[in-house]
Amino acid sequence: WTVRDHSSSAAAQCSVGHPLVLHQWTQDAAPQDAAPQGAAPQDAAPQDAAPQGAAPQGAAPQDTAPQDAVGWIVLVRALGRGPVSSDQPADVSPAEPVSMLFKLYCLVVMTLVAAAYTVALRYTRTVSSDLYFSTTAVCLTEVIKLFLSLGMLAREAKGLTRWRNALVEHIIRSPKELLKLSVPSLVYAIQNNMAFLALSNLDAAVYQVTYQLKIPCTALCTVLMLNRSLNRLQWFSVFMLCAGVTLVQWEPAELTKVQVEQNPFVGFMAVAVAVLCSGFAGVYFEKVLKSSDTSLWVRNIQMYLSGIVVTLAGVYMSEGPQVMEKGFFHGYTISVCFVIFLASVGGLYTSVVVKYTDNIMKGFSAAAAIVLSTIASVTLFGLKITVTFATGALLVCVSIYLYGLPKQDTSSVAKPENNKPAKEKLIPV
Numbered sequence: 001w002t003v004r005d006h007s008s009s010a011a012a013q014c015s016v017g018h019p020l021v022l023h024q025w026t027q028d029a030a031p032q033d034a035a036p037q038g039a040a041p042q043d044a045a046p047q048d049a050a051p052q053g054a055a056p057q058g059a060a061p062q063d064t065a066p067q068d069a070v071g072w073i074v075l076v077r078a079l080g081r082g083p084v085s086s087d088q089p090a091d092v093s094p095a096e097p098v099s100m101l102f103k104l105y106c107l108v109v110m111t112l113v114a115a116a117y118t119v120a121l122r123y124t125r126t127v128s129s130d131l132y133f134s135t136t137a138v139c140l141t142e143v144i145k146l147f148l149s150l151g152m153l154a155r156e157a158k159g160l161t162r163w164r165n166a167l168v169e170h171i172i173r174s175p176k177e178l179l180k181l182s183v184p185s186l187v188y189a190i191q192n193n194m195a196f197l198a199l200s201n202l203d204a205a206v207y208q209v210t211y212q213l214k215i216p217c218t219a220l221c222t223v224l225m226l227n228r229s230l231n232r233l234q235w236f237s238v239f240m241l242c243a244g245v246t247l248v249q250w251e252p253a254e255l256t257k258v259q260v261e262q263n264p265f266v267g268f269m270a271v272a273v274a275v276l277c278s279g280f281a282g283v284y285f286e287k288v289l290k291s292s293d294t295s296l297w298v299r300n301i302q303m304y305l306s307g308i309v310v311t312l313a314g315v316y317m318s319e320g321p322q323v324m325e326k327g328f329f330h331g332y333t334i335s336v337c338f339v340i341f342l343a344s345v346g347g348l349y350t351s352v353v354v355k356y357t358d359n360i361m362k363g364f365s366a367a368a369a370i371v372l373s374t375i376a377s378v379t380l381f382g383l384k385i386t387v388t389f390a391t392g393a394l395l396v397c398v399s400i401y402l403y404g405l406p407k408q409d410t411s412s413v414a415k416p417e418n419n420k421p422a423k424e425k426l427i428p429v
Contacts, residue, residue, distance in 0.1 A: 244395030
């Protein structure tokens with residue numbers, strides 16, 4: 001395509017893989033072929049067809065603009081891969097119509113998994129002095145996730161031959177992709193081990209509130225790595241969340257039913273490392289997913305294979321002699337198995353149902369998990385709720401809700417007002 005700016009008589013060459021829809025703006029009239037102001041924009045032409053009004057392929061577009069035309073506006077409709085705007089997901093599909101009852105079911109699942117995992121893990125780290133090895137639990141979680149992902153890929157492939165071909169192509173013949181996915185595997189392994197260390201030194205409710213620092217960490221990584229932007233309300237909610245976590249940590253919570261020795265400072269530092277790892281690994285994995293059309297389950301398999309190697313190395317480096325002496329499954333009980341089940345099966349199940357919920361429901365789920373964790377901590381561990389804890393937890397819940405509010409839609413191009421020059425932000429193509 002040759003895009004000409006009639007206001008400056010300059011020509012610019014543009015070669016892209018998606019159709020270009022050219023509209024001509026004037027100061028006195030709306031764009032040609034554009035919908036009236038307030039109407040929904042029309043769908044773009046099919047990918048194989050040329051845009052309406054454009055010249056045939058290989059020919060330069062005709063200069064038919066009137067003398068008072070301000071210039072051409074290039075609107076890109078990404079029919080193939082990736083959106084135009086950098087602050088939208090790369091693969092946006094229409095929301096599946098689901099009933100409110102099913103949405104509530106998804107909300108309950110996310111809330112219960114988050115709250116139960118935190119409380120159960122805390123219980124297993126305080127119920128006995130002869131504890132299990134946390135590194136082995138993290139390793140088993142990766143193994144279970146790998147087998148679950150293999151099963152989901154087989155279901156997606158709809159045939160043993162296609163399933164085997166996918167594994168050969170993306171696993172055996174793609175060592176570079178395995179190496180690429182080893183980065184989030186290492187980071188996630190550190191995060192999961194830090195969660196065990198944190199819940200060995202912090203109450204479940206305090207951990208649940210403090211762990212919401214993953215939101216500003218993820219937001220910061222998103223801005224730096226994906227070139228997205230946050231609006232003022234989101235920045236305000238980030239600072240509010242940090243203030244709420246500060247209040248929760250200002251006065252350590254007193255526990256009357258926990259007899260094991262714990263260090264709140266060590267617990268807080270472990271949470272800090274965990275949220276940093278969570279933010280970076282999540283954004284990195286998202287960037288890898290958007291860089292190709294490879295199946296999500298294939299990417300999960302690649303990551304879990306690397307994760308198993310990394311976590312086994314962690315077992316050997318941190319607790320190798322003890323594991324060799326007492327055994328890999330030393331200290332395992334039904335409660336420990338339940339924690340591993342929630343970390344693997346519950347985590348993957350939540351990632352599947354999460355697509356049926358919006359940001360507001362996710363924020364409500366996080367706030368409800370904080371409330372449930374607090375109630376369980378009061379009942380099981382004798383947590384004494386202070387004014388600073390209650391205030392901080394409330395600020396965190398409100399900030400999560402504010403952060404999840406939808407942004408104002410600015411994707412449509414408005415008609416320029418009369419007697420004012422048209423100023424449009426051109427999308428780099």
